[in-house]
Amino acid sequence: xxxxxxxxxxxxxxxxxxxxxxxxxxxxxxxxxxxxxxxxxxxxxxxxxxxxxxxxxxxxxxxxxxxxxxxxxxxxxxxxxxxxxxxxxxxxxxxxxxxxxxxxxxxxxxxxxxxxxxxxxxxxxxxxxxxxxxxxxxxxxxxxxxxxxxxxxxxxxxxxxxxxxxxxxxxxxxxxxxxxxxxxxxxxxxxxxxxxxxxxxxxxxxxxxxxxxxxxxxxxxxxxxxxxxxxxxxxxxxxxxxxxxxxxxxxxx
Amino acid sequence: xxxxxxxxxxxxxxxxxxxxxxxxxxxxxxxxxxxxxxxxxxxxxxxxxxxxxxxxxxxxxxxxxxxxxxxxxxxxxxxxxxxxxxxxxxxxxxxxxxxxxxxxxxxxxxxxxxxxxxxxxxxxxxxxxxxxxxxxxxxxxxxxxxxxxxxxxxxxxxxxxxxxxxxxxxxxxxxxxxxxxxxxxxxxxxxxxxxxxxxxxxxxxxxxxxxxxxxxxxxxxxxxxxxxxxxxxxxxxxxxxxxxxxxxxxxxx
Numbered sequence: 001x002x003x004x005x006x007x008x009x010x011x012x013x014x015x016x017x018x019x020x021x022x023x024x025x026x027x028x029x030x031x032x033x034x035x036x037x038x039x040x041x042x043x044x045x046x047x048x049x050x051x052x053x054x055x056x057x058x059x060x061x062x063x064x065x066x067x068x069x070x071x072x073x074x075x076x077x078x079x080x081x082x083x084x085x086x087x088x089x090x091x092x093x094x095x096x097x098x099x100x101x102x103x104x105x106x107x108x109x110x111x112x113x114x115x116x117x118x119x120x121x122x123x124x125x126x127x128x129x130x131x132x133x134x135x136x137x138x139x140x141x142x143x144x145x146x147x148x149x150x151x152x153x154x155x156x157x158x159x160x161x162x163x164x165x166x167x168x169x170x171x172x173x174x175x176x177x178x179x180x181x182x183x184x185x186x187x188x189x190x191x192x193x194x195x196x197x198x199x200x201x202x203x204x205x206x207x208x209x210x211x212x213x214x215x216x217x218x219x220x221x222x223x224x225x226x227x228x229x230x231x232x233x234x235x236x237x238x239x240x241x242x243x244x245x246x247x248x249x250x251x252x253x
Numbered sequence: 254x255x256x257x258x259x260x261x262x263x264x265x266x267x268x269x270x271x272x273x274x275x276x277x278x279x280x281x282x283x284x285x286x287x288x289x290x291x292x293x294x295x296x297x298x299x300x301x302x303x304x305x306x307x308x309x310x311x312x313x314x315x316x317x318x319x320x321x322x323x324x325x326x327x328x329x330x331x332x333x334x335x336x337x338x339x340x341x342x343x344x345x346x347x348x349x350x351x352x353x354x355x356x357x358x359x360x361x362x363x364x365x366x367x368x369x370x371x372x373x374x375x376x377x378x379x380x381x382x383x384x385x386x387x388x389x390x391x392x393x394x395x396x397x398x399x400x401x402x403x404x405x406x407x408x409x410x411x412x413x414x415x416x417x418x419x420x421x422x423x424x425x426x427x428x429x430x431x432x433x434x435x436x437x438x439x440x441x442x443x444x445x446x447x448x449x450x451x452x453x454x455x456x457x458x459x460x461x462x463x464x465x466x467x468x469x470x471x472x473x474x475x476x477x478x479x480x481x482x483x484x485x486x487x488x489x490x491x492x493x494x495x496x497x498x499x500x501x502x503x504x505x506x
Contacts (some may be wrong), residue, residue: 005260008400011400029406029409032409033409035400035402035408036399036400036402036403036404036405036409037399037400038399038400038401058406060404062402062404063402068263101422102424103420104420144416145416145419145420145423145424146289146290146291147261147264147288147289147290147291147419148291148418149288149289149290149315150289150315151313151315152280152286152289153285153286153311153412153414155406155407155409156282156285156286156289156408159405159406159412159413160411160413160416161411163397163398163413163416166358166398166399166400167355167356167398170398171355171398178273178477
């Protein structure tokens with residue numbers, strides 16, 4: 001039916017990031033299916049390093065090296081630092097059937113980025129999924145379509161998205177034209193900090209609604225796909241403004 | 254992004270059939286993801302009825318009714334009797350990357366059949382997959398594309414194919430034109446028995462290679478998509494031939 005394309009190296013630029021996974025078995029099962037689909041980077045954000053034996057049991061010996069090389073971080077910001085595109089997974093809410101961003105839409109969005117960027121697919125904890133605070137790091141969200149019972153098992157959700165990526169990269173006739181290198185999460189977060197300081201200084205944000213406005217600003221800046229240089233320009237402007245403002249304050253004193 | 258079509262009733266014509274699943278937890282996990290994807294018929298072929306508690310643990314209370322309504326059979330032939338289309342799942346073998354029948358090919362093949370036929374998606378046991386003897390009941394095989402490590406966890410394989418079906422039926426722009434009602438597995442197996450008797454009688458099959466030739470005959474007859482009436486015609490011809498042949502034998506004596 002289909003012959004694969006020579007694009008398996010693109011899979012190396014994808015990481016599965018699990019935010020506070022509760023059960024080590026699920027981490028193991030996620031490792032196994034990532035491995036099935038040619039994805040070998042697994043990152044977890046969690047207070048404690050999970051029970052190795054329980055992970056290995058579900059990973060099977062074939063995916064044991066993913067567990068050996070498991071990257072473990074305390075904070076999501078740290079875990080996501082190297083990634084230029086973070087895709088957050090969210091469940092369909094309520095009974096609405098419309099899917100905003102399908103797995104196939106995710107595929108079309110990230111395919112052109114994979115040549116020059118590292119992409120993280122971020123999954124929330126089993127019992128509650130990703131919070132709004134987690135989602136602020138994401139440039140894109142994706143929802144796996146489901147029937148009325150929308151709560152997917154974590155490892156099964158990982159399996160479905162890894163399958164979609166593997167299929168799309170290796171077998172689909174989709175356009176693989178390489179897009180630009182974008183700013184990574186570390187660079188973007190530094191920029192957002194400066195933007196927030198500036199907006200606070202000029203009284204645009206007050207403590208009550210700053211989260212709300214910053215989320216909106218992240219939303220539209222996230223959609224642009226900023227290059228590292230552009231993030232530095234925005235940051236430079238904010239720094240300069242803050243410096244200028246301080247000088248004015250001092251003169252007044 | 255996408256609005257679903259009003260075609261959820263087609264999901265009722267799909268059943269997940271698990272051949273000799275070893276671990277009740279996997280049956281429960283399969284029930285959960287079938288339920289996630291709007292598929293509510295689960296059939297198992299197994300000597301003993303599996304441990305209910307272990308199944309329920311992984312099914313969660315949301316898919317508990319699938320476990321309550323679990324259909325249990327001793328033989329695969331019995332389990333498959335009502336289905337007109339049986340799709341057998343097979344792993345990619347060795348290092349070859351070419352996929353004969355992808356999940357998307359499966360989707361395109363069974364979509365037109367779903368209005369008037371019951372379709373079974375058949376999965377083999379965890380440790381060895383489906384045997385050639387199991388596959389003889391299948392009109393179609395499907396292989397989930399994987400990287401070099403091709404052995405998928407059973408419940409994850411179920412999740413991926415259920416997702417593909419749910420997506421294809423509810424959200425894709427694929428053609429849903431209704432195809433004909435085909436002969437079911439019970440009718441087909443009756444026909445194959447008669448065909449085999451006839452071929453034995455005329456010495457076309459000998460005991461050494463009858464399995465091999467019958468597999469080939471099943472292969473091309475399976476591809477035709479026989480209607481029930483057509484299966485009866487073939488059967489009638491075989492019966493008549495066998496009767497005629499017996500009369501001839503008697504006359505000789």
